[in-house]
Amino acid sequence: xxxxxxxxxxxxxxxxxxxxxxxxxxxxxxxxxxxxxxxxxxxxxxxxxxxxxxxxxxxxxxxxxxxxxxxxxxxxxxxxxxxxxxxxxxxxxxxxxxxxxxxxxxxxxxxxxxxxxxxxxxxxxxxxxxxxxxxxxxxxxxxxxxxxxxxxxxxxxxxxxxxxxxxxxxxxxxxxxxxxxxxxxxxxxxxxxxxxxxxxxxxxxxxxxxxxxxxxxxxxxxxxxxxxxxxxxxxxxxxxxxxxxxxxxxxxxxxxxxxxxxxxxxxxxxxxxxxxxxxxxxxxxxxxxxxxxxxxxxxxxxxxxxxxxxxxxxxxxxxxxxxxxxxxxxxxxxxxxxxxxxxxxxxxxxxxxxxxxxxxxxxxxxxxxxxxxxxxxxxxxxxxxxxxxxxxxxxxxxxxxxxxxxxxxxxxxxxxxxxxxxxxxxxxxxxxxxxxxxxxxxxxxxxxxxxxxxx
Numbered sequence: 001x002x003x004x005x006x007x008x009x010x011x012x013x014x015x016x017x018x019x020x021x022x023x024x025x026x027x028x029x030x031x032x033x034x035x036x037x038x039x040x041x042x043x044x045x046x047x048x049x050x051x052x053x054x055x056x057x058x059x060x061x062x063x064x065x066x067x068x069x070x071x072x073x074x075x076x077x078x079x080x081x082x083x084x085x086x087x088x089x090x091x092x093x094x095x096x097x098x099x100x101x102x103x104x105x106x107x108x109x110x111x112x113x114x115x116x117x118x119x120x121x122x123x124x125x126x127x128x129x130x131x132x133x134x135x136x137x138x139x140x141x142x143x144x145x146x147x148x149x150x151x152x153x154x155x156x157x158x159x160x161x162x163x164x165x166x167x168x169x170x171x172x173x174x175x176x177x178x179x180x181x182x183x184x185x186x187x188x189x190x191x192x193x194x195x196x197x198x199x200x201x202x203x204x205x206x207x208x209x210x211x212x213x214x215x216x217x218x219x220x221x222x223x224x225x226x227x228x229x230x231x232x233x234x235x236x237x238x239x240x241x242x243x244x245x246x247x248x249x250x251x252x253x254x255x256x257x258x259x260x261x262x263x264x265x266x267x268x269x270x271x272x273x274x275x276x277x278x279x280x281x282x283x284x285x286x287x288x289x290x291x292x293x294x295x296x297x298x299x300x301x302x303x304x305x306x307x308x309x310x311x312x313x314x315x316x317x318x319x320x321x322x323x324x325x326x327x328x329x330x331x332x333x334x335x336x337x338x339x340x341x342x343x344x345x346x347x348x349x350x351x352x353x354x355x356x357x358x359x360x361x362x363x364x365x366x367x368x369x370x371x372x373x374x375x376x377x378x379x380x381x382x383x384x385x386x387x388x389x390x391x392x393x394x395x396x397x398x399x400x401x402x403x404x405x406x407x408x409x410x411x412x413x414x415x416x417x418x419x420x421x422x423x424x425x426x427x428x429x430x431x432x433x434x435x436x437x438x439x440x441x442x443x444x445x446x447x448x449x450x451x452x453x454x455x
Contacts, residue, residue, distance in 0.1 A: 173388040175377030182280040182383035184267040189276040196390060199443040200225045201277045203266050205257065206285030218285055219346050220253060222269060222277070226443055230399040233445045233453075234350065235409045235436070236343045242417070242425035243272055251422055272428075273437045280383045287379035289326045291353060294371045295362050297321035298352035304341065306334050325349060340410070340426070344454070347408045355403055408454040409445070412436060 183190055206219040224233040239254040245268050248259050256268040266277050292298050297319045305315045308331035311324045320328050329349050332342035362368050400406065412432030418424050432452065439448040 173377070173391060175374070176388075176391075177377070177381040178384045178386065179381055180384045182262040182266070182282065182381075183277070183385065184263045184270070187267055187270065189270045196393065197227070199227050200279070200394065201275065201440065203262075203269055203277045203280045204283060205262060205265060205280070206283045206288075218254075219343070220265070220269075221347070221350075222273070222440075224440055224445055225394070225398075226445070228399070229394075229397045230401075230405060231446070232354075232400060232406045233409055233449065234347050234406065235411065235440075236347055237269065237272075237411045238339055238343055238413070238426045240339055240424060240426045241411060241413075242419065242422070242427055243268060246271065250419075252425060272433070273440050275437060275441045279386045281386070282381045284379040285329075286326055287375070288353075289329060289349065290322060291357075291372055291375065291379075292321040292325045292349070294368060294375065295321075295353070295356045296368075298325070298349060298356050300345075300348045300352050302328075303344075304335055306331060308334070320349075340413075343410065344408075347454075351403070351406045351408065354400075354406060358400065407445075407449050409436070409449055409452065410454065412452065 202223040202225070204219075204221045204223055218239070220237045220239065222233075222235040222237065224235065225231075226233075237253055239252060241253040242250060243253050245251050245253075245256045245259060246264065248255070253265075253268060253272075256265040260267075262280050262282055266280050270277050298321070299317055299319045302313050302315055302318050306313050309323075309327040311327045313320075313328055318328075329342070329346045331345070332339050335341035337344070356362055357372065362372070412429035412435075414427045414429040416424065417427055436448060436452075439445045
């Protein structure tokens with residue numbers, strides 16, 4: 001603006017030349033021909049402009065175009081050199097006139113503290129090389145003003161929407177039940193320092209407790225999140241897995257929950273995998289599976305045609321939700337692999353539910369997101385070290401994009417047996433279990449999954 005006030009006519013012809021080039025206007029569009037004529041260099045708009053260098057030389061001593069300061073110029077009182085042409089439309093009270101169009105552009109960018117090119121307004125300068133009419137210039141400025149209003153509204157909606165998700169997410173985290181004592185304190189694994197930037201291991205367990213009877217763990221998985229945060233490995237430990245339970249001898253792994261609750265279960269898993277388990281999550285499995293209703297159902301591939309609790313599940317892709325989904329993951333007696341097939345169904349449904357929760361139609365739908373987030377806290381109890389900050393940091397670092405990023409592994413078995421006082425058990429394949437433990441500890445489950453994992 002060179003010290004000029006908004007709307008003030010530039011005094012230097014070079015500024016006019018620059019202004020004309022920026023806006024694609026001829027002399028008459030800004031009244032410059034009239035100004036030149038008033039200064040003794042009359043130019044007919046139908047004839048070419050005089051030599052620019054000559055004009056500049058003649059104007060070198062001029063610093064103001066005010067007629068009162070130039071004794072050689074004595075225009076008539078009603079002869080306004082910057083008056084709009086008769087065929088121009090009436091000026092818009094809210095828009096600058098044609099002589100100050102460039103200043104209008106400069107004022108907008110000056111107030112924003114930036115140049116046109118920085119905010120994408122350079123299309124106003126050189127979008128069309130052809131001469132623009134006053135109406136077209138005003139139309140562009142009106143469009144710009146309306147676009148800025150629309151942009152402001154959109155940004156406001158984004159802020160409100162982001163605020164909604166933040167509030168709902170924080171409320172869900174606050175409703176999450178946390179209990180001390182879910183992790184063991186009498187082994188060397190839990191005394192190791194926590195490194196949240198490395199791999200994370202979560203023990204996920206569902207319980208079949210009824211009233212004061214603690215019961216046994218109904219399902220047991222280890223969720224291993226790799227350091228890159230782009231893969232989750234769901235490792236199922238079958239409920240009948242015959243293992244050493246600290247202080248209780250060998251028994252089915254689900255008996256650890258009955259003997260000592262979540263802490264003893266975690267300790268048993270740590271001894272089995274020779275690896276620290278970072279956090280424990282106890283899940284109301286029925287409630288968790290009930291989330292399938294809130295997300296509109298999940299689709300899984302069913303290997304075995306079967307019927308349970310009045311629901312029929314044909315072989316192939318099936319979409320299940322609510323009570324139907326619960327009947328699907330509870331069935332085991334009519335499946336050829338018994339509890340192993342049941343565990344596989346649980347993994348598939350959990351995987352499908354996680355993927356469905358990450359889909360735009362679910363997480364991007366405020367009503368669905370609110371329904372899931374508010375219920376999730378009621379179904380989950382975590383250890384007291386799993387803080388809101390840790391959950392938020394971990395969740396926002398995830399890079400899970402497709403089904404292949406959630407990988408399933410079953411603990412390796414060598415066969416089955418019947419043990420007096422224990423019943424039917426699944427025998428551990430010790431060499432493969434050692435491989436699995438090394439892969440978990442070394443955050444190298446990709447190779448193990450390629451060799452032994454499930455699709």
